[in-house]
Amino acid sequence: MNAMNRIHRALIRLTRGRVGWHLSGMPMLELTTTGRTSGEPRSTMLSSPLQPGGSYVVVASRGGDDKHPAWYLNLVANPAVEVDYQGGGKQKRLARVATATERAELWSVVTADHKNYAQYQSRTDRQIPLVFLDPVG
Numbered sequence: 001m002n003a004m005n006r007i008h009r010a011l012i013r014l015t016r017g018r019v020g021w022h023l024s025g026m027p028m029l030e031l032t033t034t035g036r037t038s039g040e041p042r043s044t045m046l047s048s049p050l051q052p053g054g055s056y057v058v059v060a061s062r063g064g065d066d067k068h069p070a071w072y073l074n075l076v077a078n079p080a081v082e083v084d085y086q087g088g089g090k091q092k093r094l095a096r097v098a099t100a101t102e103r104a105e106l107w108s109v110v111t112a113d114h115k116n117y118a119q120y121q122s123r124t125d126r127q128i129p130l131v132f133l134d135p136v137g
Helices: 002-014 070-077 100-113 115-122
Strands: 026-034 041-047 056-059 080-085 090-097 130-135
Touching: 026 056, 026 070, 041 056, 041 070, 056 100, 100 115, 100 130
Parallel strands: none
Antiparallel strands: 026 041, 026 080, 056 130, 080 090, 090 130
16 A cells, blocks of 8 residues: 555656546545654545535545554544645645444445445445545634
C-alpha cells in the first residue's frame, strides 16, 4: 500500500496533475492525518466514491483486510485532517465515521457503481467503515 501511494504521488507530480486525480471512475484525494502515536503528519491517496453536500466520503477498506487501515485509526484518534481534493490545494476538514444508518443508506450506492468495495467486504468479517470528510466552519 505504501509503495502504491508513493507511485501514485509520483505520477501526479510527473504529469503536473494531468494524470492521477481520477481512478476507476472516482475522484482521488490526498488525506493527511496526524499519526496517533507519532503525532507526525501522515498522508495517503484515497478514492472518494461520493461527495454529498460538500463532504467527501472515503472507504476504510484496506483491500478487504481484517485490520482497519492506519489512516482510519489516525482519524478516529484525531478527526482534524487536511484534504487535497483533485489537486485543488489542502483544506482543513473534520473526519467522522458514518453512523449505522448513514452507512446502510450509502453502502448500496457505493457498491452499485464500484463493485470492488463489495468484494472487499466479502473478504473480511469486520464491517468496512465509510468516513465523511466534512468542511470546517
